[in-house]
Amino acid sequence: MDGAAGRERVPEPLGADPGQTAEPGQAAVPSRAEAANAPLEPLPQPAIPAPVAEIMATLWQGGQSAYVVGGCLRDLLQGREPADWDLTTDARPERVQALFSRSIYENSFGTVVVRHGGAQYEITAFRRDSIYTDFRHPDAVEFGDSIGEDLSRRDFTVNAMAWGAGPGEEPEFVDPHGGRADLARRLLRAVGDPNVRFREDALRMVRAVRLAATLGFEVEAETLAAIGRNADLASHLSGERICAELLKLLAAPRPSVGLRLMAQSGLLAVVAPDLARQPGVGQNKIEGEDLWDHTLRTVDAADNREPLRLAALLHDIGKPDTLADGHFHNHEVVGATLARKYLDRLHASRILQEQTAHLVRHHMFAYDSGWSDAAVRRFIRRVGPGCIEDLLALRAADNQGSGQPADTGRLAELTARVQAELAANVVLGREQLAIDGNDLIAAFGLPAGRLLGSVLEELTERVISEPALNERAILLEIAREAISSRQLVENQSL
Secondary structure, X not given: OOHHHHHOOOOOOOOOOOOOOOOXXXXXXXXHHHHHHOOOOOOOOOOOOHHHHHHHHHHHHOOOOEEEEOHHHHHHHOOOOOOOOEEEEOOOHHHHHHHOOOEEOOOOOOEEEEEEOOEEEEEEEXXXXXXXXXXXXXXXXXXXOOHHHHHOOOOEHHHOOEEEEOOOOOOEEEOOOOHHHHHHOOEEOEOOOHHHHHHHOOHHHHHHHHHHHHHOOEEOHHHHHHHHHHHHHHHHOOHHHHHHHHHHXXXXXOOHHHHHHXXXXXHHHHHOOOHHHOOOOEOOOOOOOEHHHHHHHHHHHOOOOHHHHHHHHHOOOOHHHHEEOOEEOOHHHHHHHHHHHHHHHOOOOHHHHHXXXXXXXXXXXOOOOOOOHHHHHHHHHHHXXXXXXXXXXXXXXXXXXXXXXOOOOOHHHHHHHXXXXXXXXXXXXXXXXXXXXXXXXXXXXXXXXXXXXXHHHHHHHHHHHXXXXXXXXXXXXXXXHHHHHHOOOOOOOO
């Protein structure tokens, strides 16, 4: 193994740049060689959870190398709780399975899932660079022999760090590409030549802008330039992989950081072409800002809930297609269709597609203090009790995205009225009526079908207007009158 070489700071990695000149008053961004060889204080042993330490000990006792690697170590060094722990080893998958009886190996990438301590952990064999003709997956998996070789094929320097050792060695921190220095500078830099990294897997470009937003990092200049040169390769990515990264990006404290990078680099035109039409579209909202600026402000202002953030991103997606005479006529209708089609291309879950499109479709409501309580109840029914909170939150974010206070348009007043109606458990649908279709069939011989549905709908509307009418005897009498006046059935006793 060559872990010692990594710890001694290896020579300049492949694809090193000559360094960059700082603007006056700014600190210089170190070159790749400088970052890899920057002197840093020794690190104490990382606080590795007991189950992970036990897995590593089993590998060492079995005569194998064992390292924690990647995002978990990055998060740990930042003082963040790692979401999961990934391990790497020189052991081949069959050897890992021999060491861990409770393990599963069901892929071709050398990753074994080990069940231990009530959780699952992924242990992946060292790998070396291979050919990626589809810009997504290696044509063939080639197992490597050293931690240094394995780290050299990873995406970004802050993810190309490891802690561990070979059997019988003292565990140490391995950082051949200057990841720790970049982490201290909050800099996202590709390992080696960024063009090579992105041609190996085009998703790394989307991941770069996502990590910039979720970690609050700056993308190193050459890495960002390489995204621009290779953005078209994102067309080879599956909708599922793009969707997963987009949802992670939207969960960032400020999604606009990554979304702006997507637009500036050309990625947005590939992964979300309808959104890429927004820059340059004028808006009569904040001086000097366009539709794209408004969208980004709205996304940042939205509460961090998945359908809400998605709806904030897509709420004005229909505007470029509906612009006429300085107005965007029915853009919410067109936008709902476009949002649904876009999320379908990304293979988002059906429920997420429908929730998001529904919010886009209804985001242009206009409230007036003169609304009656019945009007508020009809509004809730039209939107749906399960979506009303997100719709009101979307309007608040839309207001802020327009440079206005969140409660513009008496939104706080409407929210209070909606909450009061929901708290009162008012009737909002026919399923809450004191009678149902079977009662009407039994009482009046009304046939099942559309006519029965129309009577139930009338009863629902009457109760929404006057909640006190929701009593069995009263509803049967109202139904009798409705059926008689419409002559829906032949029944002389009516």
